[in-house]
Amino acid sequence: MAKLMSLLWGAGSPPCWRVMITLEEKKLQGYKRKLLSFEKGEHKSQEVLEVNPRGQLPAFKHGDIILNESCATCLYLENQFKSQGIRLIPDSAEDQAATYQRMMEGLALTDKLNSVIYYDCSVPEEERHDSAVKRNKEALTAELKLWEGYLENVAAGSYLAGAFSLADVIVFPSIACAFRFGLSVGRYPKLAKYYSLLKNRASIKTTWPPHWVASPQGYDILKDL
C-alpha cells in the first residue's frame, strides 16, 4: 500500500508535515519520499509541476491518484485506511462535527501565521508598510488567543476535539511553527502545554522537521505577540 505512495515535501512546511503525520498514524510508513528545498526553488521544478501544476509542496501520489492539498490528502488517507492505525475522525456525528470544525479553522491560523512570518517573502519591498505588519501581528494575536481558549482544558488525551484526531494533525504543525518562531510560552500557557504534550507523540517526533532538530534555536519574530 505505502509502496504505491510518493510524497515530494519541504522541511518545516506545516502542510507537508500534516501529510507525514497522517501517514505515520495510519501505519503507512515505507512510502517513497523526496525532500526538496524551497530556498533552491525546487518546488517549482519540473518534477513537482508534473504532480502539482501549482508548483507547491506537498505533492502526493497514490498510484495514479494525485492529491496536493494537505487537508484533502489527510482526509483521503483517513477515509481509505479507516480501520488501520489510529482513528483520526471519530464515529459519532457530534464529535465528527467538532473535528471538522477545528480542522478547517486551522487553515485560518496557518494563513495568519504566514502573513506575519513570511511577510517579506510575499510582499515586494516597495509595497511593505509597518502599518500592515502591525495589523497582521494583531490579527495573528487575536487568532492565537482564540486557540488558547479552545485549549482551556488541554490534558493528555484531551486535545482540540477530544482524543487525538485529524484536527490535531492539521493544527499542531502550525502551533509548533509558532513556537519555532518565538511565540511566548508564558503568554500562551495552554498552547505551550498542547505543544509539549504532543511533541513527543511518535508520529510527530518521527516527522519533526530535520533542520529544527539540527538547530533547535529558532527565530524570534513572534516574541512580542
Next chain:
Amino acid sequence: MAKDMTLLWGSGSPPCWRIMIALEEKNLQGYNQKLLSFEKGEHKSKEVMDINPRGQLPAFKCGDVPVNESCAACFHLECKYKSQGTKLIPDCEAGLAQILQRVFEVNALVEKSSNVIYYNWKVPEGERHESAIKRNKEALTAEVKLWEGYLQKTSSGFLAGKNFSLADVIVFPAIAYLYRHGLSEERYPKLTEYYKNLMNRPSIKATWPPTWKETPGQDILKDI
C-alpha cells in the same frame, strides 16, 4: 433533523451559500434560518457571536454543536445524512480524491478573487499600490485559467467525476461570485457553461442570493 439546525447567513456570501445548497441536496429543508446584513454589521452581533466567536457568517448549529466553517458543515452533513438526498461523496477512491482535491483548492480561488474584489476594503489607503493591484489581477487570471482547464478536462459538466458532488457544492458559489463581479463569459467558455448549467439546478436556484436578484452586479473583474 432539519428542525434542530440553525443557520445565520448573509446574502451573496459563498460560504453561507455552500451550506444552503448542501442542506437542499440532503433534503434537509425546514431548518431555522435568519438572513443578516453585512452592511449593518449584524455579523458581529451577539446572536452570531454566541454561535461563532469569530463574528463571521455562516454561523451554523446542528443541535448544540456549532459548525461554522462551511466545508466542515458540508462534510458533516454528507457524513451524517449519507443515505438521504443526493450522494455528494462517492464510495470509490479516485472519486473521493478528486472531490477532496477540488474542495480544498477552492481556497486559492477565493483568496485570489477576494484580493482583487476587496482590495480597497482590505488595504488601507496609505498602503495601496498599483503594482499590488496588477499582481493580484494577474494571480487571479492565472487561477481562473486553471479552473477553466479543469473543466476542459471533464466531460461530465461537473468538477469531479460523473455526477454533481461536494466539489460542486463548495466551488460553484465561488464561480458564481466571479460572474456576479463581472467575469467575462466569452473568455472562459467552459467555466461559463458550468455556471449556466448549474444555476438551474434546483438546490442552487432555490438558494440563489436574494440580493443578486434585486440588484445588478459589478464589473470589477471584467478585465480578468
